[in-house]
Amino acid sequence: MATEDHTATTSSTRARARRLAAGPVVVDVQRLYKTFHIPHERVDSLKERLTHPRAARGHRDLRALVDVSFDVHQGEFFGIVGRNGSGKSSLLKIMASIYRADAGSIRVAGRLAPFIELGVGFNPELTSRENVVLNGVLMGLGRREARRRLDGVLEFADLRDFADLKLKNYSSGMMVRLAFAVMVEADADIMLIDEVLAVGDAAFAQKCMDVFREKRDSGRTIVLVTHDMATVQSMCDRAMLIHDGELRYIGDPEEAALRYYRLNFQGDDRADSGPREGGVPDVNARLVDAWLENDAGERVTTIEQGEPIGINIVVEARHDLEHPVFGLHFLDSDGVQIFGLNRTLELDDDAPDRIPAGQRVRIAGRIENPLLPGRYFVNCWISRNRSIGDLALHVLRLLDFVVFGTQPGPGHISVEAEVQAVLEDGRP
Amino acid sequence: MSTQSAERPEVGPLSLEAPQLHEVRGPSTLGGGWRRTGELLYLMAVTEFKRTYFGTALGPLWSVARPLMLFGVLLVVFTQAFHLNTTVPHYPVLLLLNIVLFGFFQEATSTAVGSIVSREAVVRKTQFPRLVIPLSVVLTSVFNLGPNLVVVFAFILAFGVTPTWTWLGLILIIAVLSVLTTAVSMIVSSLYPRFRDVGIIWTVFVSALFYATPVLYPLSQIKGHFRDLIALNPLTPLFELAEKWVVYPKAESPVAATSVGLVLASLAIFVVICLAGVVIFTREAPRIAEEL
Numbered sequence: 001m002a003t004e005d006h007t008a009t010t011s012s013t014r015a016r017a018r019r020l021a022a023g024p025v026v027v028d029v030q031r032l033y034k035t036f037h038i039p040h041e042r043v044d045s046l047k048e049r050l051t052h053p054r055a056a057r058g059h060r061d062l063r064a065l066v067d068v069s070f071d072v073h074q075g076e077f078f079g080i081v082g083r084n085g086s087g088k089s090s091l092l093k094i095m096a097s098i099y100r101a102d103a104g105s106i107r108v109a110g111r112l113a114p115f116i117e118l119g120v121g122f123n124p125e126l127t128s129r130e131n132v133v134l135n136g137v138l139m140g141l142g143r144r145e146a147r148r149r150l151d152g153v154l155e156f157a158d159l160r161d162f163a164d165l166k167l168k169n170y171s172s173g174m175m176v177r178l179a180f181a182v183m184v185e186a187d188a189d190i191m192l193i194d195e196v197l198a199v200g201d202a203a204f205a206q207k208c209m210d211v212f213r214e215k216r217d218s219g220r221t222i223v224l225v226t227h228d229m230a231t232v233q234s235m236c237d238r239a240m241l242i243h244d245g246e247l248r249y250i251g252d253p254e255e256a257a258l259r260y261y262r263l264n265f266q267g268d269d270r271a272d273s274g275p276r277e278g279g280v281p282d283v284n285a286r287l288v289d290a291w292l293e294n295d296a297g298e299r300v301t302t303i304e305q306g307e308p309i310g311i312n313i314v315v316e317a318r319h320d321l322e323h324p325v326f327g328l329h330f331l332d333s334d335g336v337q338i339f340g341l342n343r344t345l346e347l348d349d350d351a352p353d354r355i356p357a358g359q360r361v362r363i364a365g366r367i368e369n370p371l372l373p374g375r376y377f378v379n380c381w382i383s384r385n386r387s388i389g390d391l392a393l394h395v396l397r398l399l400d401f402v403v404f405g406t407q408p409g410p411g412h413i414s415v416e417a418e419v420q421a422v423l424e425d426g427r428p
Numbered sequence: 429m430s431t432q433s434a435e436r437p438e439v440g441p442l443s444l445e446a447p448q449l450h451e452v453r454g455p456s457t458l459g460g461g462w463r464r465t466g467e468l469l470y471l472m473a474v475t476e477f478k479r480t481y482f483g484t485a486l487g488p489l490w491s492v493a494r495p496l497m498l499f500g501v502l503l504v505v506f507t508q509a510f511h512l513n514t515t516v517p518h519y520p521v522l523l524l525l526n527i528v529l530f531g532f533f534q535e536a537t538s539t540a541v542g543s544i545v546s547r548e549a550v551v552r553k554t555q556f557p558r559l560v561i562p563l564s565v566v567l568t569s570v571f572n573l574g575p576n577l578v579v580v581f582a583f584i585l586a587f588g589v590t591p592t593w594t595w596l597g598l599i600l601i602i603a604v605l606s607v608l609t610t611a612v613s614m615i616v617s618s619l620y621p622r623f624r625d626v627g628i629i630w631t632v633f634v635s636a637l638f639y640a641t642p643v644l645y646p647l648s649q650i651k652g653h654f655r656d657l658i659a660l661n662p663l664t665p666l667f668e669l670a671e672k673w674v675v676y677p678k679a680e681s682p683v684a685a686t687s688v689g690l691v692l693a694s695l696a697i698f699v700v701i702c703l704a705g706v707v708i709f710t711r712e713a714p715r716i717a718e719e720l
Contacts (some may be wrong), residue, residue: 003458139554
């Protein structure tokens with residue numbers, strides 16, 4: 001059932017992508033270069049400069065962007081992906097006129113608003129009314145426009161009754177709501193969004209995604225910088241992969257995500273990917289569906305502390321896979337692995353240990369839930385052969401869930417423990 | 429992947445509303461246009477003014493109280509120890525006016541030094557004309573100057589100085605002083621992110637400047653080479669004119685007090701500082717977000 005949906009969305013997604021590709025270009029980036037000069041030792045003062053005149057010249061050139069060209073069409077949801085330090089944030093900042101490029105040109109149509117952080121310029125000494133106007137003007141609105149939008153912002157944030165309260169008296173939740181509302185109500189033709197916006201609890205990240213989706217559906221052009229491949233796969237019309245400042249791939253988001261994973265787990269995509277353009281990638285498997293469910297069999301994204309985790313993942317082999325091993329890794333929100341498990345295929349006695357091309361595999365079951373309240377991710381890996389080590393051919397996707405409960409603690413898991421503290425006999 | 433753009437159709441199906449592309453030039457002194465500069469400037473200056481005083485019990489009164497307290501101390505010293513009040517007509521009001529004017533310059537430039545660094549969050553996360561930051565600092569100081577001048581003129585009237593039309597000349601003086609203050613603010617604020625020494629140097633420099641400007645005394649009280657040195661200070665003609673136009677019409681004009689050559693030299697220094705401000709700021713502005 002779910003699989004039918006998947007194919008349906010895929011074809012409509014393709015149609016949408018085709019329609020958008022024929023539309024006018026609203027962002028046109030040509031041959032962009034950017035190099036940062038990073039001093040070996042930071043020379044911050046005149047004395048250091050005078051006493052070590054040579055030290056000032058001892059810097060390393062960090063090539064953040066090398067000959068990057070691309071364009072974005074009207075109404076597209078365009079992803080820019082890459083690892084930390086790949087140059088994707090520099091690109092965003094250059095597009096947003098915060099940094100200046102060394103060479104190359106950027107042309108945009110209409111008003112472009114960057115969202116690199118929520119609540120830029122918020123001042124705790126001012127009321128939310130004043131802050132919203134100030135922030136709006138910083139984001140590129142006129143003062144009158146910013147004021148006109150004030151009502152909408154306060155409405156969305158549900159803070160109308162607190163409009164004249166100084167920001168320092170707001171709870172952090174109220175503050176985030178306000179900052180977020182400012183973004184939602186911002187009415188730029190092109191929105192440049194940095195992934196850091198979507199940090200925070202899962203509910204908030206979800207809300208961000210809903211808003212992005214809404215903006216996308218209303219025809220707004222969105223450029224999102226991220227390294228969350230789930231978002232890229234589910235939201236983007238096209239995506240672009242940057243590595244070491246170079247454009248490595250531009251086009252299909254699934255493919256961009258795949259190459260990103262390969263970069264992460266093999267270090268570099270140049271070693272084995274052959275010709276960089278046009279070549280069909282070495283796709284081993286495709287994710288059909290993945291979800292978590294509770295004991296009642298309902299799909300969930302939040303799980304109560306102590307309740308078992310029901311996991312369901314359906315994948316489809318794109319070509320024959322010999323001796324496959326499936327790995328599930330549970331990660332905390334920083335990407336640190338907490339625990340994991342591996343499974344091989346359950347087979348009849350003399351059946352071959354392989355998945356034929358096109359065959360689907362379902363990885364499902366119940367997992368004891370030792371996790372303390374927090375946000376977690378699940379990585380699904382498929383590796384070939386029962387070899388040692390984690391040579392993943394393919395990391396399929398991150399599942400994302402939240403454990404809620406009332407008994408937080410240090411670390412991420414609770415364990416059964418028979419440990420007691422008793423007073424020892426003898427003198428005090 | 430520049431093939432991407434080669435394949436782009438010249439005229440898309442939505443060409444009726446085909447948007448006009450414009451160049452993104454990166455951050456600069458005035459990048460974003462005059463209107464945006466003006467709006468941001470006003471908002472940031474007002475914000476800063478509110479922020480400085482609205483947390484305090486006496487509020488904006490402090491902007492008046494600070495120079496008045498300094499005035500009190502200096503008045504006692506210079507009338508009791510140096511008896512300047514016997515040689516300089518209307519000495520107390522002249523002193524107050526000078527302190528308020530110099531205080532404006534000092535406050536604006538000293539705040540400007542760290543202004544870009546302290547607004548790091550904004551500088552690194554939004555696009556806006558960089559000039560707004562030092563300019564808003566100067567504008568905030570202009571706001572502070574207003575109530576101070578009200579007090580100054582109350583004193584002037586109380587001391588029995590007759591109002592004259594030349595009082596309006598003070599507007600011109602403040603305008604020119606603001607230009608110089610802005611130029612200096614542009615220099616120190618844009619250099620500070622790279623050379624943190626500027627902060628310390630400026631503190632010392634501005635207190636030396638306090639004595640090298642006719643604040644505590646009119647230029648006529650000074651003799652010898654020191655007088656020529658002071659005459660070179662571009663602030664000097666402004667303070668001399670302020671004395672003549674506002675407090676004591678019979679005071680010597682800047683030219684009479686020194687020489688045409690020295691006045692021209694101080695004017696030249698004024699122009700050089702203004703040009704340096706524009707050149708240095710324009711050079712630093714595009715990369716300032718990277719230096720923070």
